[in-house]
Amino acid sequence: MKKARTMKLSLPIEEYMNPGHLACQGCGATLAMRYVLKALGQKTVLCIPACCWSVIDGPFPYSCLDVPIFHCAFETAAASASGVKAGLEMVGDKETTVVAWAGDGGTFDIGIQALSGAAERNDNIIYVCYDNEAYMNTGIQRSSATPYGAWTTTTPVKHFKDQPKKDIVAIMAAHRIPYLATASVAYPEDLFRKMKKAKEIKGTRFFHIFAPCPTGWRSRPEDTIKLARLAVQTCYFPLFEVEWGEKYTINIKPKEKKPVVDYLRLQGRFSHLTEKEIELIQAGIDRQWHRLLRLASEREKLSVGGE
Amino acid sequence: MKNKKRKAEKIIFNSEKDMPITPMSLGSMAFNLTGSWRNIRPLIDLNNCLQCGICWKFCPDAAIVIENEFPVIDYDYCKGCGLCAEECPAKCITMEEEVK
Ligand SMILES: Cc1ncc(C[n+]2csc(CCOP(=O)(O)OP(=O)(O)O)c2C)c(N)n1
Numbered sequence: 001m002k003k004a005r006t007m008k009l010s011l012p013i014e015e016y017m018n019p020g021h022l023a024c025q026g027c028g029a030t031l032a033m034r035y036v037l038k039a040l041g042q043k044t045v046l047c048i049p050a051c052c053w054s055v056i057d058g059p060f061p062y063s064c065l066d067v068p069i070f071h072c073a074f075e076t077a078a079a080s081a082s083g084v085k086a087g088l089e090m091v092g093d094k095e096t097t098v099v100a101w102a103g104d105g106g107t108f109d110i111g112i113q114a115l116s117g118a119a120e121r122n123d124n125i126i127y128v129c130y131d132n133e134a135y136m137n138t139g140i141q142r143s144s145a146t147p148y149g150a151w152t153t154t155t156p157v158k159h160f161k162d163q164p165k166k167d168i169v170a171i172m173a174a175h176r177i178p179y180l181a182t183a184s185v186a187y188p189e190d191l192f193r194k195m196k197k198a199k200e201i202k203g204t205r206f207f208h209i210f211a212p213c214p215t216g217w218r219s220r221p222e223d224t225i226k227l228a229r230l231a232v233q234t235c236y237f238p239l240f241e242v243e244w245g246e247k248y249t250i251n252i253k254p255k256e257k258k259p260v261v262d263y264l265r266l267q268g269r270f271s272h273l274t275e276k277e278i279e280l281i282q283a284g285i286d287r288q289w290h291r292l293l294r295l296a297s298e299r300e301k302l303s304v305g306g307e
Numbered sequence: 308m309k310n311k312k313r314k315a316e317k318i319i320f321n322s323e324k325d326m327p328i329t330p331m332s333l334g335s336m337a338f339n340l341t342g343s344w345r346n347i348r349p350l351i352d353l354n355n356c357l358q359c360g361i362c363w364k365f366c367p368d369a370a371i372v373i374e375n376e377f378p379v380i381d382y383d384y385c386k387g388c389g390l391c392a393e394e395c396p397a398k399c400i401t402m403e404e405e406v407k
Pocket residue numbers: 029050051052053073074075102103104105106107132134135136137138143
């Protein structure tokens with residue numbers, strides 16, 4: 001063995017998520033949790049509705065996390081977090097960060113009413129949606145976060161999903177919450193920095209974290225990071241922040257926008273797509289990316305114009 | 308630095324009275340040695356290791372620990388996903404068929 005240099009790690013060494021958990025090999029949702037807890041630290045409480053994470057954590061009476069979890073009903077992540085936060089404040093604890101941690105089904109579909117309510121009241125919670133683009137825990141059913149063209153067990157190849165992915169970030173930006181951000185497990189340092197920043201902000205903070213799922217995407221477990229990285233490099237899932245629903249900042253601008261086909265071809269759930277359908281997907285991404293560039297440059301102009 | 312080691316014990320209730328009134332977690336999942344899920348085993352060639360920590364960073368099972376400034380795989384828990392080998396910039400992790 002070579003002489004040991006000091007290792008410089010890009011994230012803190014402390015772990016709040018321990019091995020022995022029940023996630024599939026190469027699970028992106030698990031990495032999302034690992035990084036978020038590194039940023040938020042010990043004084044954190046999670047409210048987790050039905051989703052893969054309520055299983056990954058382990059069955060009663062065990063848990064793989066070093067922070068408390070309140071397991072709540074599927075539609076109640078945000079409402080539970082609001083309640084836990086209010087309860088803690090009642091007993092004089094103003095310090096603990098309360099996090100609602102839900103999947104895309106629990107956020108885009110069934111939990112959206114509770115989420116919208118909490119955001120409208122500007123409750124002092126962090127809401128994290130880890131997005132694996134379907135109802136994975138119950139066997140890969142489509143959600144409104146499933147992208148156009150994808151196979152799921154309820155959108156079989158002959159009737160693949162014919163609607164685009166719901167724009168949850170636009171919905172949350174329309175609530176004019178103090179902070180919202182997208183993040184990806186392929187860019188943990190960026191995720192970590194934004195979560196640290198969010199921790200210090202008061203009010204409703206929303207995170208949309210891209211978390212590949214090898215089981216549901218029919219991808220190789222070792223490709224999880226590659227896929228999440230390609231999603232950013234193709235502008236399929238851009239990384240940006242929005243403050244007060246207006247101030248858009250793009251965190252990572254790919255030097256060269258890669259074609260989306262590079263991303264699609266690594267996943268079995270898209271293997272049936274024809275060239276024409278892939279062109280449609282590419283056009284959709286180009287449109288969304290230009291919209292984001294416009295939103296971000298408008299705010300730059302605003303700040304030059306004297307803010 | 309090694310992971311904080313937790314008690315790797317199963318919790319047995321002798322009667323219903325021993326159980327907490329509200330279901331709550333009383334112990335860690337450390338007893339669940341997920342290394343038994345593994346079909347392929349990552350092997351690190353430390354001679355070529357750059358000590359960059361990328362394998363540690365991307366392990367979904369937190370099964371790579373840092374010992375004496377080098378990554379060490381905890382085979383009790385490594386599920387053999389291959390992510391560390393795929394992401395290692397020095398390509399010094401190889402995946403080998405597990406003999407069971
Ligand atoms: C009210 C209610 N409806 C349905 C279910 C069944 N259910 C449990 S988890 C789940 C899917 C969760 O999907 P998502 O939120 O995307 O999380 P993932 O499993 O993908 O991590 C469903 C439908 C439930 N627990 N409660």
